[in-house]
Amino acid sequence: MDIKDNVLDAVGNTPLVRLNKVVPEGAATILAKCEYMNPTGSIKDRMAAYIIEQAEKEGLLKPGGTIVENTSGNTGQSLAMVAAVKGYRCIFTMPDKMSQEKIDMLKSYGAAVIVTRTDLLHDHPDSYVEVAKRIARDTPNAFYTDQYYNMSNPEAHYLTTGPEIWQDTAGSLDCLVGGIGTGGTISGAGKYLKEKDPDVKIVGADPVGSILKEYFYTSKMGEARPYKVEGVGEDIIPGTTHFEYIDEIIEVSDKESFNVARRISREDGILIGGSGGLAAAAALKVAKDLSADKIVVVLFPDGGVKYLTTFYSDNWMRENRFLDLETVSLDKALATKPGNTPAVVSVAPGATVREAIGLMKERDISQIPVLEDGRSVGRLEEGEIMGQVISDNALLDTRVRDVMQESLPVISSQKNIGEARNYLAKQYSAVLVEEKGAIIGIITKSDLLEFIVS
Ligand code: PMP
Numbered sequence: 001m002d003i004k005d006n007v008l009d010a011v012g013n014t015p016l017v018r019l020n021k022v023v024p025e026g027a028a029t030i031l032a033k034c035e036y037m038n039p040t041g042s043i044k045d046r047m048a049a050y051i052i053e054q055a056e057k058e059g060l061l062k063p064g065g066t067i068v069e070n071t072s073g074n075t076g077q078s079l080a081m082v083a084a085v086k087g088y089r090c091i092f093t094m095p096d097k098m099s100q101e102k103i104d105m106l107k108s109y110g111a112a113v114i115v116t117r118t119d120l121l122h123d124h125p126d127s128y129v130e131v132a133k134r135i136a137r138d139t140p141n142a143f144y145t146d147q148y149y150n151m152s153n154p155e156a157h158y159l160t161t162g163p164e165i166w167q168d169t170a171g172s173l174d175c176l177v178g179g180i181g182t183g184g185t186i187s188g189a190g191k192y193l194k195e196k197d198p199d200v201k202i203v204g205a206d207p208v209g210s211i212l213k214e215y216f217y218t219s220k221m222g223e224a225r226p227y228k229v230e231g232v233g234e235d236i237i238p239g240t241t242h243f244e245y246i247d248e249i250i251e252v253s254d255k256e257s258f259n260v261a262r263r264i265s266r267e268d269g270i271l272i273g274g275s276g277g278l279a280a281a282a283a284l285k286v287a288k289d290l291s292a293d294k295i296v297v298v299l300f301p302d303g304g305v306k307y308l309t310t311f312y313s314d315n316w317m318r319e320n321r322f323l324d325l326e327t328v329s330l331d332k333a334l335a336t337k338p339g340n341t342p343a344v345v346s347v348a349p350g351a352t353v354r355e356a357i358g359l360m361k362e363r364d365i366s367q368i369p370v371l372e373d374g375r376s377v378g379r380l381e382e383g384e385i386m387g388q389v390i391s392d393n394a395l396l397d398t399r400v401r402d403v404m405q406e407s408l409p410v411i412s413s414q415k416n417i418g419e420a421r422n423y424l425a426k427q428y429s430a431v432l433v434e435e436k437g438a439i440i441g442i443i444t445k446s447d448l449l450e451f452i453v454s
Contacts (some may be wrong), residue, residue: 006085011038011045016168016297020269022260022280028174028287028294030280033165036303040077042273043161043301044320047184048078050156051145052086061143066091070132071364073102074231075301079145080109091135091142093128098230101306118204119226122236149239154191161185162192165297174290175201177283178299179232179275180212180234180249183241185299189246194417207233207257212241213249222248228254228310230273231301239316250282257281259324260392261304265312266327271304272312324450326418330433333417334441335449344432344442346371349378349401353389356380356400367429367444370404374438378404378411381429408442410434417451 004010008052010255014037015361026349035043055061066089067079076092083090090111094103097118106113114135120127125134136144147153165173176193178186183204190202206213209225210233224235234241254274261277264270271281274300283298290296310316314332317323334343346369347356360368370378380400388403389395395403409423411436420431420443 003162007039008049008085011049013164016165017270019264019268019270019280019298022263023284023287026292027284028290028292028296029131029294030283030287030298031169031173033161033277033299034270035299035301036272036276038078040074041080041303041305042074042078043185043299044074044078045081046160046217047147047153048075048082048145048158050159051147051150051152052079052082052088054152055145058166061088062141063087064141065089065436066139066142067145068092068132068136068139068142069147070128073098073106073306075145075147076106076111076113077102079406080106080111084109091132091139092184093132093135095128096107097228099224099310101309102230104269105306123222124332128347147182147184148236151240151256153182153240154242157185157188158192159188162189165189166193166196166401168296169297170198173200173297174294175203175286175296176299177203177205177250177279177286177296179279179301180204180206180241180246181232181234181275181301183212185301186238187242187245192243194245199291201241201247201286203282203286204246205232205279206249206251207278208251208253210234212237213251216243216246216249218254229257229278230307231273232275232278232387250285252278254320255322255324256324256342257443258317259381261311262283262327265304266329270300272300273302273304273307274301276300277311313321325421326416328417329414330411330417330420330441331413331435331444331448333443334413334433336451337441337447344369344371344439346439347380347400348372349404350401351400352397353380353385353400353403354396357382357385357389357396367408369408369430369432369439369442371439376407376410376432376439377401378406380404396442408432410439413440421448 012036018030038045063339068091070093080090093114095118116128122129136142144289193200207229209227211222214222257278260281279298287296345363367381410432432439433441
């Protein structure tokens with residue numbers, strides 16, 4: 001029998017999974033450390049379990065005590081899990097940019113959540129950090145976990161994340177890439193890996209708007225600007241970020257983070273969170289500069305289910321001007337066409353040219369696919385056929401099959417708009433969209449333009 005005594009025994013030992021389709025040919029191998037497979041769905045389970053264990057050992061947390069923390073969500077969930085198993089109370093503060101799902105999740109574990117303003121700096125009295133500290137001071141028998149300054153945070157990763165990566169790659173990795181929030185993960189795992197092999201490169205990924213990258217290279221405290229990716233980047237320098245184990249920090253925009261996350265979900269089947277997208281974007285840059293025999297490990301701190309109403313929503317992406325056409329599938333693009341547009345107006349190869357021209361005029365379309373048994377066998381283009389008819393009227397009564405041009409390109413509905421764009425930017429006036437062997441729609445140049453401008 002292989003039974004865990006409680007859910008805390010299921011923390012860690014997450015799998016390392018090769019990324020396939022998103023990694024270009026000739027680039028280094030990228031292996032994803034799938035931390036979303038921890039019990040609460042994030043890497044923070046490791047830190048939470050270890051911090052509470054240490055606090056108990058040091059007598060800082062006693063039976064019946066209350067755990068207090070400022071958290072972007074994942075830490076809260078992990079602490080709430082530990083608290084539930086061990087019988088503690090939990091109070092969390094959380095900035096209001098976090099998704100509603102994250103807040104609801106904490107409440108589901110029985111925790112109390114206090115939402116604070118996102119736009120306040122860490123040291124403002126009403127920031128989520130200062131409010132948490134105040135609650136910890138005012139609550140009897142409270143323990144403030146203090147993830148930004150508690151050294152048990154990086155230590156948890158020194159003891160677990162680092163060794164697992166070393167073992168699972170049999171010591172053959174060349175580089176570790178991860179986002180920096182508290183910096184606990186990359187500092188702890190980085191320290192372990194560098195002790196094993198000083199040549200392992202540790203690369204941090206930092207959102208545009210965070211101050212960590214500038215601080216790392218210049219020691220200057222810049223000014224933070226708002227960004228949307230959650231759980232990473234800072235407006236302070238966390239005590240748990242140990243820059244001596246970091247070799248490089250790569251800056252990644254919200255747009256790139258979200259689009260890379262969406263691609264990894266769609267193409268490699270791993271539904272990751274935004275900070276995983278951020279880290280993967282940085283890992284892709286690193287891997288492209290390394291030879292194919294090198295190994296890059298990237299951290300995927302959490303999963304995508306918490307972000308279905310944010311960056312996995314096309315509408316949210318469009319509203320925030322993050323949508324990268326390359327990542328929108330053709331079936332979704334078809335769904336945005338006005339409701340009264342017929343899926344495809346087509347003619348049969350046996351119809352006359354007169355009938356085909358009549359249909360094109362009636363429907364005000366400038367190209368028409370020729371379909372036989374649901375398959376595309378050719379097309380007529382208004383300009384081309386008109387020219388021919390003007391010079392030879394007799395053509396009006398010939399069959400479409402005798403005058404038609406080659407078929408419009410046929411693309412699977414699961415392919416992205418980027419693929420359609422490649423055809424439409426060149427000689428084709430439209431592409432046909434196919435699903436399970438049948439043509440289900442058409443995307444013309446003007447449909448694509450409409451999609452882009454809306
Ligand atoms: N991604 C997400 C979603 C997180 O919640 C966190 C933790 N804040 C991180 C990445 C960064 O991990 P760390 O704090 O160990 O740097």
